[in-house]
Amino acid sequence: MPEVSEQEYSHQRLQQVNDALDSGMFVYVRKLLQDMPAYDLALLLESSPTKSRVALWQLIDADHHGDVLEELNEEVRKGILKNINPAKLAAVAEGMDVDDLAEVFRTLPDSVYQEVLNAMDGQDRSRVEAALSFEEDTAGGIMNTDTISIRPDVTVDVVLRYLRLRGELPEATDSFYVVDRADHFIGAVSLSAIVTAKAETIISSLIDKDIEAINADMNETDVAKLFERYDWFSAPVIDHEGRLLGRITIDDVVDIIREEAEHSMMSMAGLDDEADTFAPVLKSTQRRSIWLGVNLITALMAVAVSSMFEGILNQLAILAVLNSLVPSMGGVAGNQTLTLVIRGMALGHIGESNSRILLYKELAIGFFNGLIWAILIASVVAIWQQNLMLGAIIAFAMLMNMTAAGIAGVTVPLMLKKMNIDPALAGSVILTTVTDVVGIFAFLGTATLMLG
Amino acid sequence: MPEVSEQEYSHQRLQQVNDALDSGMFVYVRKLLQDMPAYDLALLLESSPTKSRVALWQLIDADHHGDVLEELNEEVRKGILKNINPAKLAAVAEGMDVDDLAEVFRTLPDSVYQEVLNAMDGQDRSRVEAALSFEEDTAGGIMNTDTISIRPDVTVDVVLRYLRLRGELPEATDSFYVVDRADHFIGAVSLSAIVTAKAETIISSLIDKDIEAINADMNETDVAKLFERYDWFSAPVIDHEGRLLGRITIDDVVDIIREEAEHSMMSMAGLDDEADTFAPVLKSTQRRSIWLGVNLITALMAVAVSSMFEGILNQLAILAVLNSLVPSMGGVAGNQTLTLVIRGMALGHIGESNSRILLYKELAIGFFNGLIWAILIASVVAIWQQNLMLGAIIAFAMLMNMTAAGIAGVTVPLMLKKMNIDPALAGSVILTTVTDVVGIFAFLGTATLMLG
Numbered sequence: 001m002p003e004v005s006e007q008e009y010s011h012q013r014l015q016q017v018n019d020a021l022d023s024g025m026f027v028y029v030r031k032l033l034q035d036m037p038a039y040d041l042a043l044l045l046e047s048s049p050t051k052s053r054v055a056l057w058q059l060i061d062a063d064h065h066g067d068v069l070e071e072l073n074e075e076v077r078k079g080i081l082k083n084i085n086p087a088k089l090a091a092v093a094e095g096m097d098v099d100d101l102a103e104v105f106r107t108l109p110d111s112v113y114q115e116v117l118n119a120m121d122g123q124d125r126s127r128v129e130a131a132l133s134f135e136e137d138t139a140g141g142i143m144n145t146d147t148i149s150i151r152p153d154v155t156v157d158v159v160l161r162y163l164r165l166r167g168e169l170p171e172a173t174d175s176f177y178v179v180d181r182a183d184h185f186i187g188a189v190s191l192s193a194i195v196t197a198k199a200e201t202i203i204s205s206l207i208d209k210d211i212e213a214i215n216a217d218m219n220e221t222d223v224a225k226l227f228e229r230y231d232w233f234s235a236p237v238i239d240h241e242g243r244l245l246g247r248i249t250i251d252d253v254v255d256i257i258r259e260e261a262e263h264s265m266m267s268m269a270g271l272d273d274e275a276d277t278f279a280p281v282l283k284s285t286q287r288r289s290i291w292l293g294v295n296l297i298t299a300l301m302a303v304a305v306s307s308m309f310e311g312i313l314n315q316l317a318i319l320a321v322l323n324s325l326v327p328s329m330g331g332v333a334g335n336q337t338l339t340l341v342i343r344g345m346a347l348g349h350i351g352e353s354n355s356r357i358l359l360y361k362e363l364a365i366g367f368f369n370g371l372i373w374a375i376l377i378a379s380v381v382a383i384w385q386q387n388l389m390l391g392a393i394i395a396f397a398m399l400m401n402m403t404a405a406g407i408a409g410v411t412v413p414l415m416l417k418k419m420n421i422d423p424a425l426a427g428s429v430i431l432t433t434v435t436d437v438v439g440i441f442a443f444l445g446t447a448t449l450m451l452g
Numbered sequence: 453m454p455e456v457s458e459q460e461y462s463h464q465r466l467q468q469v470n471d472a473l474d475s476g477m478f479v480y481v482r483k484l485l486q487d488m489p490a491y492d493l494a495l496l497l498e499s500s501p502t503k504s505r506v507a508l509w510q511l512i513d514a515d516h517h518g519d520v521l522e523e524l525n526e527e528v529r530k531g532i533l534k535n536i537n538p539a540k541l542a543a544v545a546e547g548m549d550v551d552d553l554a555e556v557f558r559t560l561p562d563s564v565y566q567e568v569l570n571a572m573d574g575q576d577r578s579r580v581e582a583a584l585s586f587e588e589d590t591a592g593g594i595m596n597t598d599t600i601s602i603r604p605d606v607t608v609d610v611v612l613r614y615l616r617l618r619g620e621l622p623e624a625t626d627s628f629y630v631v632d633r634a635d636h637f638i639g640a641v642s643l644s645a646i647v648t649a650k651a652e653t654i655i656s657s658l659i660d661k662d663i664e665a666i667n668a669d670m671n672e673t674d675v676a677k678l679f680e681r682y683d684w685f686s687a688p689v690i691d692h693e694g695r696l697l698g699r700i701t702i703d704d705v706v707d708i709i710r711e712e713a714e715h716s717m718m719s720m721a722g723l724d725d726e727a728d729t730f731a732p733v734l735k736s737t738q739r740r741s742i743w744l745g746v747n748l749i750t751a752l753m754a755v756a757v758s759s760m761f762e763g764i765l766n767q768l769a770i771l772a773v774l775n776s777l778v779p780s781m782g783g784v785a786g787n788q789t790l791t792l793v794i795r796g797m798a799l800g801h802i803g804e805s806n807s808r809i810l811l812y813k814e815l816a817i818g819f820f821n822g823l824i825w826a827i828l829i830a831s832v833v834a835i836w837q838q839n840l841m842l843g844a845i846i847a848f849a850m851l852m853n854m855t856a857a858g859i860a861g862v863t864v865p866l867m868l869k870k871m872n873i874d875p876a877l878a879g880s881v882i883l884t885t886v887t888d889v890v891g892i893f894a895f896l897g898t899a900t901l902m903l904g
Contacts, residue, residue, distance in 0.1 A: 015805040039681035047801045049809050160647060169644040172685055174626055191643050192621040195612060229491040231703050233624055233685060250702050251683050257706060261713025262795060265720070269791035270784075277796040278806070281813055285820040288788055292781060292821060296829070299780040306773040313772045317765040320772030321758040324888075327776070328751040329744060332722075336740055339721035343714060344729040349499045353467040354730070357501050361733055368737040369744060377748070436776075 013040070014047055021052060030059045038067035046076050049278050054083045065092040070100035074274040078107050086112055090119035093128070098145050099252065102131035139223050140216035142256070143237040143246035146170035149179045152186055152204035156197045172249045174233045175211065178203060185213045185236055185244045213238040216245055223248060224256045225348070264342055267424035270294070294429055302327065302436040309444035312452050318385060319447055322394060325377065326443045330401035330435035333369060337362045337409025338427050345417065359410045366406025370399040393450055397442035401435060408434040465492070466499055473504060482511045490519035498528050501730050506535045517544045522552035526726040530559050538564055542571035545580070550597050551704065554583035591675050592668035594708070595689040595698035598622035601631045604638055604656035608649045624701045626685045627663065630655060637665045637688055637696045665690040668697055672708050677800070679705045716794055719876035722746070746881055754779065754888040761896035764904050770837060771899055774846060777829065778895045782853035782887035785821060789814045789861025790879050797869065811862045818858025822851040845902055849894035853887060860886040 013036070020029045033041060033056075041060055045053050045068070057080055060068060069077060069092065081089070081104070093101055093116070105128055108116065117125055127145075134140025148169065150159055159176070163169070176194070178186040187207030197206055213236045214223060227235065227250060234249045263273040270291030306313070306323065313320050341358070344350040350358060374395035382391030412430050413423035465488070472481045485493060485508075493512055497505050497520070509532055512520060521529060521544065533541070533556070545553055545568070557580055560568065569577055586592025600621065602611055611628070615621070628646070630638040639659030649658055665688045666675060679687065679702060686701045715725040722743030731739075758765070758775065765772050793810070796802040802810060826847035834843030864882050865875035 014803065018805055037681055039683075043800055046799075047803070047806055049806070163647045164650065167648050169648060171683075172626075173644055174624075174685075191647065192625055195615045195643065195647060196619050196621060198616065228706070229489055231491075231623075233626075233702070250685070250706070254680070254702070254706055254709060257710055258713060261710055261717070265713070265717035266791060266795065268717070268720075269788045271788060271791060275792065277792060277799075277801045278809065278813065281816040281820065284813070284817045285824075288785070288817065289821055289824055291788065292784055292825060295784045296781060296825065299777050302776055302780070303773055306776070307770075310769045310773060313765075314769040317762045317772070318759075320765045320769070320775065321755055321762060323772065324754055324758070324776055324779070325751050328754070329748060332744060332747045333740070336721045336723060336743065339718060339723060340727065340729060343718060347498075347729075348495055349729045351466065351499070353470055354499055354501070357730065361730065361736070364733045365736045365740065368733065369741055372737075372741055373744060373748065 014044055017044060017056075018048065018052070021055065026059060029056075030061075033060050038064055038071050041068045042071035042073075045080070046073055046277065050079060050276075050280055053080060057083070062088075062092070063095075066094075066096040066100070069104050070096065073276060074107055075272075075276040075279065077104070078109075079276070081108055081112070086115035087119045089116045090124075093120060094124055098127055098131045098246070099142050101128055102134075102141060103136075105132060106136055134216060137220045138216065139214045139218045139220065139237050139248060140245065142220055142223070142252045143216070143248050144170075145246040147177055147236065147244060147247050148173065149177045149183070149244060150189070150203055152178045152180070152202075152207075154203050155199065156194055156201045156203065156206070157199040159194060159203065160199075172234065172251065175208070177236050177244055177247070178207060179244050183243045185238045185242055187211070188236060211235060213242070213244075214248065215240070220256050221260065224253050224260070227253045228257075260346065264346060264424040267422060268339070268342075268428055270425070295432075298429055298433045298436065301433055302440060305437050305440045306444065309440075309448055312444060312448045316447070316451065318390070319444065322381065322390075323440065323443065326394065326397045326401050327436045327439035329373060329398060330405045330439045331432050333366060333402050334405030334409045334431045334435045335428060337366070337406055338413060338423075338431050341410055341413045342424050342427065345413065345423065350414075355410070355414055359407065362406040362410045363403060364406075366403045366409075367399070370402030373402065374398040389450060390447075393446045394443065396446055397439065400442040401439040404438040405431075405435050466496055469496060469508075470500065470504070473507065478511060481508075482513075485512050490516055490523050493520045494523035494525075497532070498525050498729065502531060502728075502732055505532060509535070514540075514544070515547075518546075518548040518552070521556050522548065525728060526559055527724075527728040527731065529556070530561075531728070533560055533564070538567035539571045541568045542576075545572060546576055550579055550583045550698070551594050553580055554586075554588075554593060557584060558588055586668060589672045590668065591666045591670045591672065591689050591700060592697065594672055594675070594704045595668070595700050596622075597698040599629055599688065599696060599699045600625065601629045601635070601696060602641070602655055604630045604632070604654075604659075606655050607651065608646055608653045608655065608658070609651035611646055611655065612651075624686065624703065627660070629688050629696055629699070630659060631696050635695045637690045637694055639663070640688060663687060665694070665696075666700065667692070673712065675700060676705050676708045676712070680709075712798065716798060716876040719874060720791070720794075720880050722877070747884075750881055750885045750888065753885055754892060757889055757892045758896065761892075761900055764896060764900045768899070768903065770842070771896065774833065774842075775892065775895065778846065778849045778853050779888045779891035781825060781850060782857045782891045783884050785818060785854050786857030786861045786883045786887045787880060789818070789858055790865060790875075790883050793862055793865045794876050794879065797865065797875065802866075807862070807866055811859065814858040814862045815855060816858075818855045818861075819851070822854030825854065826850040841902060842899075845898045846895060848898055849891065852894040853891040856890040857883075857887050 017029055017032055020032065041064060045056060048056060105113065117128065120128070173191065175188045175190045177188055180186060188211040189203055189206045190208050193206045193208065210230060211232065214226065216237050216239055226232070232250065234247050236247050237245045239245055259273060266273040266275065341350060377398060378391035378395035381394050382388050408431050413427045416423040416426055469481055469484055472484065493516060497508055500508060545556070557565065569580065572580070625643065627640045627642040629640055632638060640663040641655055641658045642660055645658045645660065662682060663684065666678065668689050668691055678684070684702065686699050688699050689697045691697055711725060718725040718727065793802060829850060830843035830847035833846050834840050860883050865879050868875040868878055
């Protein structure tokens with residue numbers, strides 16, 4: 001049997017489902033979908049054109065709807081939620097975890113929101129309201145409330161007997177939380193400590209000092225950092241008075257890490273990281289046009305700078321031919337520095353204490369790279385055009401612009417961060433403006449002085 | 453007390469350590485470092501200039517060296533490994549997990565490798581050799597061998613008694629693996645199933661059907677997908693005969709996910725995702741110059757195309773001024789499509805079955821966006837230059853180039869992937885070449901026809 005990668009396998013199945021859907025074999029599609037895990041069903045919906053999504057959704061077993069909603073990309077989820085009637089959604093919501101429920105409710109259109117809430121029973125409604133009482137990107141917003149709490153003064157034997165009585169544990173339970181009578185968090189005891197301890201051991205002696213409680217209003221980025229720092233699999237969440245509210249498990253943290261890493265890459269191209277790959281044409285056109293508009297301003301600034309030198313351009317068409325070279329190389333060099341800095345800031349490498357060292361380093365790299373390419377290009381141009389002066393002019397402009405690119409690549413993202421503007425989103429536009437303007441000024445300006 | 457974010461807190465500490473280091477207060481630095489977890493020590497080394505790293509390393513408690521090596525970025529680790537003597541490294545290696553050991557050995561310079569191996573005792577040497585027998589990016593390469601295996605025919609009571617005798621479990625144990633006498637993997641039983649089952653329950657009846665074994669040669673990307681699909685916390689790894697070799701835990705998977713997401717972003721700027729933020733200037737200059745060289749070829753192609761139109765540029769300097777506009781907008785639009793497609797391929801959204809739909813969609817978006825900006829720019833230029841024909845020419849070129857950008861943004865990464873070339877690395881250069889060449893041809897070519 002030839003080895004097939006996970007991804008190819010997924011796509012063969014996707015093809016199978018789509019073919020069956022196109023030929024109207026709905027019973028067969030329903031059967032195919034029945035055996036797929038929620039993650040794959042979500043992937044299938046995300047990989048399908050918008051118009052097939054509602055049809056597919058209706059063929060998915062209703063018992064899986066909750067799990068699939070949870071896995072879906074936000075934008076795709078919104079599209080599907082628009083097409084479900086409130087009563088059905090209320091039924092779906094019953095089986096969902098609190099954290100996922102809150103996420104779904106946050107993406108619900110306002111008009112439907114109240115209707116769904118009304119269709120739910122009292123207990124579910126209060127679950128939703130509790131979950132929505134925390135900000136979206138905080139520990140409280142991503143936690144689950146299915147914790148098992150125990151008293152500090154009981155023995156291991158009592159706990160084991162309780163667990164046997166209780167039956168199944170909540171998913172991904174690797175520890176229990178020790179609380180006092182008022183539900184104040186005292187510490188965590190790992191499941192593995194309980195199974196390896198003697199029956200008569202008192203729980204309080206098994207508390208794992210390495211597990212700290214997280215405040216419900218801690219930002220999710222910080223939560224992810226703590227998980228990575230301490231290699232946690234789960235962590236308790238408490239309120240301001242230290243009362244246990246719930247727990248966060250590492251699978252939620254995986255989502256945060258993926259989203260953050262994706263966010264930088266997508267933002268740098270002016271895209272939303274929740275963007276639907278198969279979003280409708282008009283919607284995408286509209287969204288992308290904003291970014292293109294911002295870039296047009298940059299491009300027009302370059303044009304404006306060039307137009308200041310129309311005199312020399314009129315005299316020497318070769319300057320017009322070469323005019324794009326210096327800004328282009330500066331843009332690429334600056335973008336390298338910018339990307340490195342944005343990643344460094346995300347990983348926590350860069351702060352007040354070392355930004356100066358970084359600036360000197362990137363300035364030096366810009367200067368040396370400028371020197372290399374200045375000499376190379378000057379030689380090419382001097383030989384091609386039989387014009388030593390032209391070579392010298394372009395070399396000088398290149399050196400100036402590459403050095404400016406190094407400086408801007410470090411200072412632009414640092415300044416944006418201080419101003420609370422996302423450097424991944426705004427950084428590259430500002431950087432390109434700098435390298436375009438400096439590049440054209442240095443090239444055409446020097447040319448005007450020397451050749452004009 | 454004002455709230456301080458995790459990141460600010462890290463940097464305050466970093467500043468503290470660096471200040472103390474600069475003032476030669478080594479005893480104090482050693483004390484500061486003693487209380488820091490390995491993750492923070494690694495972050496501290498990564499955030500420090502290369503010259504301070506060796507000094508810091510020597511002040512870190514030797515017991516933590518193994519854990520810190522494991523957490524370090526590959527390039528930073530290499531720099532430190534160069535400065536440790538082989539006997540010391542052999543001592544560090546003793547306490548390390550097999551997967552981390554293999555990773556460290558893979559980054560060891562060849563000259564030191566054999567020396568370190570010789571300095572190790574027989575048992576450790578064979579651990580290293582076993583770990584190195586698997587490819588780096590496979591399940592075998594990232595697994596650990598600290599599994600607990602049990603027989604299918606024993607009772608829960610027997611297992612619990614065995615665990616109590618054994619004492620502490622390996623880190624992050626959430627399940628045990630059921631194997632036959634020849635070590636063939638039969639299934640996994642979760643720790644939570646064991647604590648909730650009756651004492652006399654036979655282990656084979658508790659096997660969790662949702663946990664599948666992973667083949668040791670499965671690619672790590674596929675491993676990560678499986679973990680995400682099934683929300684696993686750990687999974688068993690087997691050889692071709694189905695024998696249990698070890699297990700992979702979700703913390704290893706978190707690293708894979710972070711690396712992959714970072715890889716796309718860094719590659720698009722021509723950077724290595726293992727790049728050291730504070731790498732020495734000359735090393736960085738050399739590395740970046742490769743990418744700048746590749747981009748120079750692109751830029752020179754644009755120059756070559758422009759030079760074909762020197763005649764018309766000589767007649768009308770305004771064409772030279774406007775020449776950068778169309779390629780610039782096309783580049784931005786194409787880059788948006790490219791980024792969306794690269795992310796879609798990484799998430800598994802895009803395959804044979806839906807690439808055509810995506811192409812039509814992006815072509816349409818390119819066309820509509822082209823139309824919007826064509827009309828806008830044509831109006832600006834026509835009014836500014838009092839020249840309707842010039843407006844029409846730039847509008848036509850803009851429409852052409854934006855449509856080409858949409859097509860190239862989809863087809864370039866798909867073709868590169870078929871050729872087994874990383875689209876994140878090569879995509880943007882090829883795309884920019886397309887949008888530069890098409891943009892200049894369309895603008896200056898049409899201008900030559902209409903105005904020449």
